[in-house]
């Protein structure tokens with residue numbers, strides 16, 4: 633699959649009903665009890681329009697979490713909304729670091745913005761090479777850690793891409809799954825950062841995320857949004873997940889995920905014919921596998937995310953979500969079984 637149609641492909645399509653899901657990176661099947669209770673409590677307020685007070689409280693909580701000012705925060709209808717708003721910045725040339733999440737490219741191409749692919753290489757762990765970014769690019773988009781490579785780029789390498797007259801957008805949708813968030817750019821006042829609550833808090837159906845950036849840039853980005861762009865429940869979730877207890881919980885979970893990732897990496901790496909790309913820092917792994925493995929896994933009742941719709945990857949790539957060892961056993965057994973037939 634290629635072209636813009638392929639770019640619109642996401643793991644939720646691979647995760648067909650009835651399959652064991654390693655395709656979608658959402659952790660667990662729903663939000664924790666305390667967050668559910670906060671959302672249920674907020675239902676009492678949906679009889680009125682989303683209030684300015686709720687919006688302020690959500691932005692204040694995000695600002696406090698990241699050491700920023702409330703006017704440097706915009707709550708988004710999922711970080712995907714932020715990508716859809718990028719054409720508002722009227723870029724003349726967008727440099728997109730790939731392989732990476734494709735929604736920014738879809739939005740920019742649909743708006744007729746010229747797009748340049750900055751392709752990274754597996755040989756050095758998909759490390760970022762700033763010199764590959766064209767000087768004339770006035771928008772640069774990079775994920776950190778990157779989906780699907782799981783590469784964590786150093787904050788200082790990313791920051792070196794900033795220029796007067798250029799917007800540097802760092803998609804940190806998975807940063808809260810990295811213990812200590814050491815490479816986050818949320819503290820850099822000039823950089824545009826998108827964050828998502830979707831994966832860590834198992835809220836994909838709610839659509840909750842936010843942008844951090846200079847107030848003037850956020851105003852340009854959000855120009856023309858509808859009145860009441862996000863609902864009361866989204867504002868409640870953003871406020872709740874930014875409170876210190878929630879951040880601490882996410883960080884404890886991130887440490888567990890890192891342990892599970894190392895276990896899955898080791899187990900997959902021991903299977904002949906499977907290459908695990910690394911160093912990996914996110915809650916998923918990119919694998920090079922024999923073409924046909926994905927279909928074989930599907931026949932065995934297991935969904936993994938196809939890799940060939942990411943620019944720079946092919947039909948011999950798949951992405952798997954990191955899960956607890958007991959949940960990974962069927963995946964590992966099915967991969968081993970398929971490989972044994974081949975060898």
Ligand SMILES: Cc1ncc(COP(=O)(O)O)c(C=O)c1O
Nearest residue numbers: 710711712733779805828830841
């Ligand atoms: C790297 C990356 N960024 C952003 C998003 C969008 O997240 P949200 O649910 O906040 O719109 C996704 C969703 O898959 C993603 O993988």
